[in-house]
Amino acid sequence: MIIDTRTIPLAGLDLRGDVDSAGLAVSDSTMKWNSPIACALRLQVAENLLLVRGTLSCRVEYTCSRCLKKFDDTLAVGDFRAEVEFAAPFEIIDLTPYIRQDIILGLQYKPICSTDCRGLCVHCGGDLNRNPCDCKPGADDSPFSRLDGIANK
Ligand SMILES: [Zn+2]
Ligand SMILES: [Zn+2]
Incomplete structure (x- = not known):
């Protein structure tokens, strides 16, 4: 997700878009990406700082760590934040690595298909x-x- 800081007005900018999850390598065979990462972001520029807040979500297929059944789940990050410093007066910033990092942190470590599995x-x-x-x-x-x-x- 490429951001040109020149396009962000003083009042900020709401942005929706998808980030590809297909190339996202996870060293864990108990999950598979089922959708791109849907992003709803609020962007603001303060001097030479790009401030990002918003939500991320994507569909994931896990393999239950107890019964080995595959099941779908939604991985949601409700409070995504990033701060990116840039050189004045503007810059092209790629938010993709920040978004991917937070999505990976949100993955279930030991997924279970239901709490009473x-x-x-x-x-x-x-x-x-x-x-x-x-x-x-x-x-x-x-x-x-x-x-x-x-x-x-
Ligand atoms: Zn038995
Ligand atoms: Zn299970």
């Missing part, structure tokens, strides 16, 4: 959301069975 069974690997399996937790798995053992002695 039950994940995969550690014994048989089955998806507990779809097919509750018959695996019984072994005595070693449950802290309660150990407590029972102590109580019965």
Whole structure:
């Protein structure tokens, strides 16, 4: 997103636009970009400083870290801010790196498809959301069975 500071009036400028997410490298195979980054920005110039505030959002496809299901989510940055210094009297400024940096910071580190996702069974690997399996937790798995053992002695 290229900004020519000459085009920004004293009162500021509202700007909407998209920033491509396709080339955005993330060293994480649990997500995929599903849309460009939609930006709604307020631009102002104060002397030789470009002040940017606004919101960013884009569609992301995550892979659930518990059950490995793919799901869509909206990644929104509600309070995007950037300050870019430039040499007087004007400059062409590319906001793309600032926008991409904040979007990447907003990514879920351990995405889950829902807060009550039950994940995969550690014994048989089955998806507990779809097919509750018959695996019984072994005595070693449950802290309660150990407590029972102590109580019965
Ligand atoms: Zn899940
Ligand atoms: Zn199981």
